Amino acid sequence: MITKPMIPLVIVIPLMLALLLVYVIMVMRKKEKLIYTILRIANVVVILAMAFLVNLRIMDKKYDSQIEMKNLDVLFVVDTTISMWAEDYDGSNPRMEGVMKDAEYIIDELTGSNFGLIRFDNRGQILAPFTQDHGTVRDALSTIKMPDRYYATGSSLNNSYDDMKSLLESSNQKDGRMTVLFYISDGEITDGSKLMSFKELEPLIDAGAVLGYGTTKGGKMKDTYGGYMYDNETNDKAVSKIDENNLKQIANDMDIDYIHMKSTANVKYLVESIKNGSSLTIEKADTVSYEDTYYIYAIILGAVLFINLIVFIRRGNI
Helix, strand or coil: CEECCCCCHHHHHHHHHHHHHHHHHHHHHCCCCHHHHHHHHHHHHHHHHHHHHHHHCEEEEECCCEEEEECEEEEEEEECCHHHHCEEECCCEEHHHHHHHHHHHHHHHCCCCEEEEEEECCCEEEEEEEECCHHHHHHHHHCCCCCCCCCCCCCCHHHHHHHHHHHHHHHHCCCCCEEEEEEEECCCCCCCCCCCCCHHHHHHCCEEEEEECCCCCCEECECCCCCECECCCCCCECEECCCHHHHHHHHHHHCCEEEECCCCHHHHHHHHHHHHHCCEEEEECCCCEEEECHHHHHHHHHHHHHHHHHHHHHHCCC
16 A cells, blocks of 8 residues: 655645644634534544545555556667767757657557567667566666767667567567567667678567668767767767668568658557557556555545535534
């Protein structure tokens, strides 16, 4: 059981105690029979108590709940090299800003799926294995930050491969699952490496796309210290340009679509297609869910107030 107060308790408790104190003083001044004084005070105590419990939002934990799930394992593979913060998405916004918005859209549209997340820059890293808990994946996405310029050693698209293979194989071991991949990058290779073949992963993927971010004109990049990155050879501000040839090669190897992302609208048709091609199953949730109980106290509060209204109409006072 947990509580999630709508109004902070440091405000509610002093306010309610002050109201109760004022009401008690007013009732005591009327000098009625003791029984009537007690009933009046008890009436207000019940009203304030129910209002306090409604505000407290007591929530019960639910374990082993049955939920409606899609038969999808959706894997995000996100390039987190410095160039992904180049400012040429939808005008002059950082590419990663578009990535976050588009990933959120996909998660929302494919709610009920299992989601996984891999990031890669100097190395690959599994931030979230496949999970039904969308909050875990969203939290993992929020941890993605621009790498320090002194940490970055150049871009290679090969660094994601081993982690991709591991999670895709784990998805394929499940019966009746559809494996969906969204490979997200600007396609730049700046560490001198040669792009490896991704063909071995093709049998492990049922649907998805390589999502390309950036423009051929390119965009400048701010570093983690607030200034712009500079090209060591020209001493001018460094410019990152999308390399669609690399991205198309990866898409072709894995036999999935390549989409140049200029806005979220670019991926909507594919997400709708994936959603329509999925099926629903009833599965046991692997996370704890919470159920609001405030409505119980709201009903009691409403009933008490209704009785008070009837009494007021009939007697002219409560």
